Amino acid sequence: MTTLNVDLGERSYPIFINKNLLGDSQLLQPYIPGNSALIVSNETVAPLYLESTQAMLSSLRHETVILPDGEKYKNLEVLNQIYDGLLASRLDRNTTIIALGGGVVGDMAGFASASYQRGVHFIQIPTTLLAQVDSSVGGKTGVNHALGKNMIGAFHQPKAVIADTNTIHTLPNRELSAGIAEVIKYGLINQADFFSWLEQNMEALLAKDNDALTHAIKISCQAKADIVAADERESGQRALLNLGHTFGHAIENNLGYGEWLHGEAIGAGMCMAAQMSHQMQWLSENDMHRIFKLIEKAKLPINAPASISNDDFLALMSVDKKVMDGVLKLVLMKAIGQSIVTSDYRREQLLDVIHHRSNASPV
Ligand SMILES: NC(=O)c1ccc[n+]([C@@H]2O[C@H](COP(=O)([O-])OP(=O)(O)OC[C@H]3O[C@@H](n4cnc5c(N)ncnc54)[C@H](O)[C@@H]3O)[C@@H](O)[C@H]2O)c1
Ligand SMILES: [Zn+2]
16 A cells, blocks of 8 residues: 655644555544544445445444535535534534545545534545546635635644556546646656656556556656645745636637536647747647647647637736736746746747747647
8 A cells, every 4th residue: 555644733633545455444534533523425436435435434433424416516605515514413623524536525525624614624535537546635625606716715724545457447538637637737846756657557557457547646646745844825936826717718618617627728728838938939849749749649739729818818828826916927937847936937928928828639
């Protein structure tokens, strides 16, 4: 079994990564301080994994709340179903909320844990690759508001994370690729060796090979944990995690959330960041093509949609939250594995990449 420790002083927690973790009662119970738990899952994931999760709790008192499936339900109204379940079952401040599902369930159950009776214990059992490599590290929880995504939330760290690679076997391939986009991102930020490993092992990841998944999840969580530990509340370094995201959010915003998956928009967004980094003579042509090629191999789009006008694209990027003091900060690459947060570029260089956004092709 691979175990990773997220080092946050008193709030440090382990991430367990392997196949066949669900069902193992030895694993979960040491992280449940009280004598009750509430499992939060959704309509899609519960039929697959609720039973084996319940088996991990054996005789411990536990209740379940099943939410509808979808980002559109990640709101305060549906969040209330979790509070209803907690209160109806009279669960006290020493209870533990267990999130069983993808990032949506994780964010909602996490926010319920942060706020119910001013905070109860929280455990994550992420079942999408995206949730295993991204949302299970960093402590961000929350729900959407009609006027903005993830606008209501809190920081709340889990007691433990259990990433069972078997759960990926039932995940739709498109969702798998979307998670791989974030995995590639860590390689580009500061893990050149890992990027090379991904070039060699992309087929194994797409085939949902347990060893390849375990390695990719471990390196990704470690990379995110290191960045977050250095900057828990997002002032500087943590912005590196936005590589591809400022471009990607413009795509998601324009098409409407749900048309492209988040990871797909990030795939095309990382290609734009690579293109711009190359035009600025930072990233070599060879590295740029390696990036296009890997993203394409992961079955992700390498070109942003041409249907968005240049003006709209720029406007959508500028409303992204990374604008500080009027300067749009971007994450660009000096090389593969050497990304920096910068506003050290000319406006024409940004306009140029927006203009030529659908020209990426791996050579
Ligand atoms: N908290 C953070 O730091 C953080 C980071 C990144 C993303 N997020 C959030 O995560 C959400 C996206 O997460 P996601 O990509 O996991 O989406 P998701 O939770 O919507 O899951 C994607 C789909 O896969 C289904 N599913 C989940 N596990 C499955 C499995 N094992 N087998 C079959 N189907 C399965 C889900 O029911 C859903 O239909 C967004 O709301 C985003 O804001 C949060
Ligand atoms: Zn992302």
